[in-house]
Amino acid sequence: MGTDPTGTAADREFLHQAVRAAQQGRAEGGIPIGAALVVDGAVLATGWNKRVQLGSAIRHGETDALENAGRLPATVYARATMVTTLSPCDMCTGAILLYGIPRVVIGEHRTFLGGEDLLRSRGVDVVVLDDPTCVQMMTDFIAAEPSLWNEDIGVED
Numbered sequence: 001m002g003t004d005p006t007g008t009a010a011d012r013e014f015l016h017q018a019v020r021a022a023q024q025g026r027a028e029g030g031i032p033i034g035a036a037l038v039v040d041g042a043v044l045a046t047g048w049n050k051r052v053q054l055g056s057a058i059r060h061g062e063t064d065a066l067e068n069a070g071r072l073p074a075t076v077y078a079r080a081t082m083v084t085t086l087s088p089c090d091m092c093t094g095a096i097l098l099y100g101i102p103r104v105v106i107g108e109h110r111t112f113l114g115g116e117d118l119l120r121s122r123g124v125d126v127v128v129l130d131d132p133t134c135v136q137m138m139t140d141f142i143a144a145e146p147s148l149w150n151e152d153i154g155v156e157d
């Protein structure tokens with residue numbers, strides 16, 4: 001648990017898919033946060049933050065990946081890993097806990113530190129890859145769109 005600067009090759013490949021999803025979201029004018037729901041070593045679904053695109057209050061990368069995966073039995077979530085480009089916010093942390101996802105792989109938490117301690121306290125294995133692509137993607141976005149970023153994380157300008 002904790003920060004793992006290397007991660008497994010599989011973790012890095014799954015993160016690459018989440019990064020591609022985040023880049024898609026940014027290309028659509030949204031916030032560049034992506035996620036992948038991985039079950040039994042295969043990506044079941046990806047998602048990206050669609051708050052801007054859908055005018056949604058709740059479509060973060062992780063919740064979008066869960067929505068894209070569709071309704072699943074608890075036994076599937078119990079074998080899952082949520083891979084996300086950014087440390088999950090309280091809402092996404094809650095969704096991970098609600099569905100009993102036992103492992104989370106995080107691209108970076110330098111630009112935003114979410115509910116990692118809560119996840120760990122509830123027995124979730126949290127791996128932080130400290131991926132430079134994820135850090136740069138968020139650093140560039142926050143510099144370019146500070147108001148949109150603050151809106152996304154619930155901070156007043």
